[in-house]
Amino acid sequence: MNAAMPVLWFFTTITLFALADLLHRRTGGKAWAHPTLMPTLVLILVFTYTDFDFTHYQIGTRIFDLLLGGAVAALAVPLFRSRKVLATEKQAVFAATAVGSLMGVGSALCIAFLLRSPADMVASVATKSITTPIAVVVAPSIGGVPGLAAAVVIVTGLVVAIFGPPFLKMLGIEDDVEKGVALGTAGHAIGMAEAVRRSELMGAAAAFSMASNGLVTALLLPIIWPQ
Template sequence: MNLLNSPVFGIFLSIITYQIGLKIKARFKNDLFNPLLLAMFMIIGFLSLFHIPYESYKIGADYIHFFLSPLTVALGIMLYRQRTVIKKHFISLIIGITAGVATSFFTILLMAKAMGLSDMLTLSALPKSITTPMAISLTQILGGEEPLTIILVVITGMSGAFLAPFAVKLFPNFNAIAKGIGIGTASHAVGTSKALELGEEEGAFSSSAIALAGLITVLIVPFLARWFGLV
């Protein structure tokens, strides 16, 4: 029982389930088998099967959560590495990413209104298209639920990686800039992994879009949320 109430339990369970998820992903080579999502399901199943309270797991999980904040700063490295691309196509990047962020916000808002979702659920969904560390920080600012936001971020990334090849075929005349910005803005790092498979340029623009989309989202979404009375 002492082990269950120590940080070792949560950290060990997280690492083991994620490693299993990586093995499954490598075995099937399918974007639907996302290691993070698989780890989440395995942890939920393990805790439920052995009737272990979530609070026991959270003791160790909080230590892992602590390291997400420094990862947000690390996005600056990504921007630095892509500085040549950003400088050359700065206007296109900003316009495209801002349009993508606005589209995401209003799509979620309209769907939430149509489905009668609560403001809390709506706020939790708003950061779904940016990378996990920034999404968690934003949902804390907005007053959403972190676990729900994380799940939606994973699902969004998986959806983007799965649908990106179909979208590219549907719009064959779009250049590498449009493809990369669209994938990176809509589905962050998981989608970018698919953009890299499409081509080097697509991957570069998608990588640039991850950090820029996160920054733009953090800047304008709280303002829009207040404007529409969500917070």
């Protein structure tokens, strides 16, 4: 293995994100220029139409997995700072998270059943609104495919991060806690990252909702899933 390739992919990923973020800012936050979407599409095209070894990319970008875990843990800081605000709306936050969790699983299952999808695909899409590390563990326990579950989760997060904020604005929702709960519950880590970009309070609400939704779904889905 060429030792330089993993390092090259590390810097390529950072460069793509930096350029996409610059484009996103220059275009006034247009959905099509989202800093997560653009690098993802570019990398998909690269690995689809070239002979580059994806293993090199996985090795070179493994550090991002570690940093992601640290970043999620660090969200305890804005969550702690915003605890009083969240506490004043705790009933609404818990209710919204619970309904969002049910809708996240239910909407995916309805579409999968209507399309008469195979059982393993149905089980995989059921995990679409919980964060990737949890989804790849839960999916096999209910008969799903970890790789497919991860792909569905990532696509779901991208859709929520890109279209969620303008959709909430169209509905007239302006409160940061409400928007954070929606983005965190429906869009897990990617939706939460978008919330953090917008405000600390929104990020705190999203972090709480993402964690709650992921925990509840991970515990209950294997129990209630028909074997």
